[in-house]
Amino acid sequence: MQTGAAGSGLGPGVEFDRIRSLLEQARVSLPSHVRVGPGDDAAVVEGTSLVVSTDLSVEDVHFRRDWVTPEEIGFRAVSAALSDLAAMAASPLGVLVSVALPASEGTRTWDELGAGVASACERAHAPLVGGDLSASPGPLVLDVTVLGQAASPVLRSGAVPGDEIWVTGALGGSGGAVRLWEEGLQPPEELRQSYAHPTPRIAEARWLARQGDLHALIDLSDGLQGDAAHLAAASDVEVTLDLFRLPVHPRLRGLFGERVATELALTGGEDYELCFAAPPGSVEGHAAAFPGEFGVDLTRVGTVGAGSGVYLRARPGEAGRRTDTGAFDHFAGDASE
Amino acid sequence: MQTGAAGSGLGPGVEFDRIRSLLEQARVSLPSHVRVGPGDDAAVVEGTSLVVSTDLSVEDVHFRRDWVTPEEIGFRAVSAALSDLAAMAASPLGVLVSVALPASEGTRTWDELGAGVASACERAHAPLVGGDLSASPGPLVLDVTVLGQAASPVLRSGAVPGDEIWVTGALGGSGGAVRLWEEGLQPPEELRQSYAHPTPRIAEARWLARQGDLHALIDLSDGLQGDAAHLAAASDVEVTLDLFRLPVHPRLRGLFGERVATELALTGGEDYELCFAAPPGSVEGHAAAFPGEFGVDLTRVGTVGAGSGVYLRARPGEAGRRTDTGAFDHFAGDASE
Numbered sequence: 286m287q288t289g290a291a292g293s294g295l296g297p298g299v300e301f302d303r304i305r306s307l308l309e310q311a312r313v314s315l316p317s318h319v320r321v322g323p324g325d326d327a328a329v330v331e332g333t334s335l336v337v338s339t340d341l342s343v344e345d346v347h348f349r350r351d352w353v354t355p356e357e358i359g360f361r362a363v364s365a366a367l368s369d370l371a372a373m374a375a376s377p378l379g380v381l382v383s384v385a386l387p388a389s390e391g392t393r394t395w396d397e398l399g400a401g402v403a404s405a406c407e408r409a410h411a412p413l414v415g416g417d418l419s420a421s422p423g424p425l426v427l428d429v430t431v432l433g434q435a436a437s438p439v440l441r442s443g444a445v446p447g448d449e450i451w452v453t454g455a456l457g458g459s460g461g462a463v464r465l466w467e468e469g470l471q472p473p474e475e476l477r478q479s480y481a482h483p484t485p486r487i488a489e490a491r492w493l494a495r496q497g498d499l500h501a502l503i504d505l506s507d508g509l510q511g512d513a514a515h516l517a518a519a520s521d522v523e524v525t526l527d528l529f530r531l532p533v534h535p536r537l538r539g540l541f542g543e544r545v546a547t548e549l550a551l552t553g554g555e556d557y558e559l560c561f562a563a564p565p566g567s568v569e570g571h572a573a574a575f576p577g578e579f580g581v582d583l584t585r586v587g588t589v590g591a592g593s594g595v596y597l598r599a600r601p602g603e604a605g606r607r608t609d610t611g612a613f614d615h616f617a618g619d620a621s622e
Numbered sequence: 623m624q625t626g627a628a629g630s631g632l633g634p635g636v637e638f639d640r641i642r643s644l645l646e647q648a649r650v651s652l653p654s655h656v657r658v659g660p661g662d663d664a665a666v667v668e669g670t671s672l673v674v675s676t677d678l679s680v681e682d683v684h685f686r687r688d689w690v691t692p693e694e695i696g697f698r699a700v701s702a703a704l705s706d707l708a709a710m711a712a713s714p715l716g717v718l719v720s721v722a723l724p725a726s727e728g729t730r731t732w733d734e735l736g737a738g739v740a741s742a743c744e745r746a747h748a749p750l751v752g753g754d755l756s757a758s759p760g761p762l763v764l765d766v767t768v769l770g771q772a773a774s775p776v777l778r779s780g781a782v783p784g785d786e787i788w789v790t791g792a793l794g795g796s797g798g799a800v801r802l803w804e805e806g807l808q809p810p811e812e813l814r815q816s817y818a819h820p821t822p823r824i825a826e827a828r829w830l831a832r833q834g835d836l837h838a839l840i841d842l843s844d845g846l847q848g849d850a851a852h853l854a855a856a857s858d859v860e861v862t863l864d865l866f867r868l869p870v871h872p873r874l875r876g877l878f879g880e881r882v883a884t885e886l887a888l889t890g891g892e893d894y895e896l897c898f899a900a901p902p903g904s905v906e907g908h909a910a911a912f913p914g915e916f917g918v919d920l921t922r923v924g925t926v927g928a929g930s931g932v933y934l935r936a937r938p939g940e941a942g943r944r945t946d947t948g949a950f951d952h953f954a955g956d957a958s959e
Contacts, residue, residue: 422682
């Protein structure tokens with residue numbers, strides 16, 4: 286479950302607490318079918334292995350029409366939603382896509398948007414099972430609901446002190462593209478693709494779950510620092526991230542310099558990579574096989590301790606400095622250049 | 623599954639075929655998990671008894687802010703979506719609500735909207751299991767996804783020649799309210815409530831399914847004439863509706879006269895009552911118990927024959943006159959005054 290506007294740096298911020306309070310209010314008064322409630326990446330419907338999540342994409346909040354094509358808007362919205370299934374190590378059962386399309390748009394926009402939706406569904410082996418279409422008197426709005434199944438969904442809440450924190454792939458590519466667009470520049474194609482065609486790590490999550498102990502799992506939609514804070518809060522632990530270990534997207538350092546590249550990898554958001562906690566030494570043995578299976582790296586980026594919040598270490602052996610969620614400026618001086 | 627803009631008489635029309643073609647395109651190329659595909663009121667996920675549907679509500683397309691309060695917008699959007707579960711005789715498992723809220727709106731709008739969402743969920747015994755919230759740079763947009771289960775979902779496609787056509791409740795109240803608003807008038811409270819607080823007939827549908835032979839079932843979102851045409855097309859039969867039998871909302875004749883009242887009952891839309899086909903004589907026996915159970919009538923309004931399309935009879939014994947879907951003007955002369 287996403288809460289809008291996070292990570293992209295676009296538009297007004299949205300209070301996460303608002304939707305949560307609505308969900309809590311409605312659940313309290315009802316015979317609950319919800320096993321794992323809202324607040325994790327997706328909800329699990331009680332008595333079933335059904336995992337569900339929904340994800341809005343709003344023009345000029347989550348994307349801009351001068352940044353991405355209609356195909357990319359459709360692909361990206363569906364992939365971002367499917368990433369919530371990956372974050373539970375669930376396998377997709379179906380996708381529903383609702384589109385409010387500006388009345389001025391022609392059939393071509395719709396066809397391209399639909400091609401992106403279909404392509405993202407196909408790549409994730411997730412059938413499109415329903416949808417709705419309406420005219421919009423304003424922005425283009427997509428809402429994507431994903432259904433999956435997971436006999437043993439992996440939650441955010443299972444990390445314990447001593448665990449290692451790992452991530453898939455490279456970080457900051459999507460945020461780097463947004464940063465350049467916001468400066469009126471065209472990002473290089475590799476960064477552009479990170480934003481426009483993210484890969485929900487569905488197969489990767491299931492593979493990792495099969496290898497052994499995934500204590501806690503989350504997908505990186507808000508950025509590593511913010512999502513590590515979610516994982517830490519849900520697990521009631523503290524997470525220390527090693528800035529010198531981050532798998533910074535290879536194009537970022539040359540474009541932005543070390544400091545900003547690290548910032549983007551840490552807080553850029555919308556990479557849709559996985560972040561997970563696992564017992565010490567448990568991942569090392571199969572981490573070498575991961576790139577061969579999936580074409581991306583598996584990187585250890587931190588550790589779990591007793592406490593709360595997220596700490597950052599700029600150098601090995603250094604004591605971590607506590608951060609406030611999402612506020613990179615609070616520790617900017619620590620990023621080595 | 624709804625396709626936007628239908629029934630309300632608001633905004634630009636939307637092509638039903640567009641979303642359908644997208645769904646068909648995506649399904650063709652995929653290993654399909656869909657047992658009952660898009661095109662019925664909801665989809666049934668293969669290998670499960672899971673029924674899913676999604677339903678957009680867009681400001682100035684499906685509702686206007688000067689017609690309804692935020693509470694009513696929330697209540698109505700959720701109830702309309704839940705009606706798709708009723709239309710399959712499914713029981714609710716959960717509801718997901720995504721809201722794109724204009725940035726200018728305060729906390730109060732959100733609180734009221736949330737109260738309407740929670741109230742509609744509670745009345746239908748449908749837990750809210752997830753959602754998303756975003757700022758909107760334009761209209762207020764709600765997208766509601768409903769999950770239900772039905773071991774034996776009742777489809778649109780099972781009507782056979784000889785069946786009777788029945789409806790629950792009174793028709794045209796919602797359309798009557800819209801008609802008055804569009805003329806700049808305030809509808810009387812009863813009509814206003816028909817529009818603002820519709821009742822998804824979930825318990826009614828399950829009760830009817832338990833009583834015996836429901837051959838085909840649909841909910842009345844587009845209006846009886848339009849939805850009967852959907853049922854006829856899906857079942858490959860013709861439906862004849864008896865205008866003189868319609869359970870016209872009791873406030874309509876006094877406000878609009880006989881002709882317009884009949885038109886509203888036939889094409890007004892968004893009543894969210896049920897329409898079903900059942901073998902001759904099979905419903906009569908328990909129709910008398912229905913009002914005592916649910917507080918609304920069960921009314922026989924037509925018959926099923928071999929053929930295609932929808933025919934209207936203004937008087938008993940008269941031959942029906944064929945209609946084109948949704949175009950009341952084509953047969954307006956037939957409505958008795």
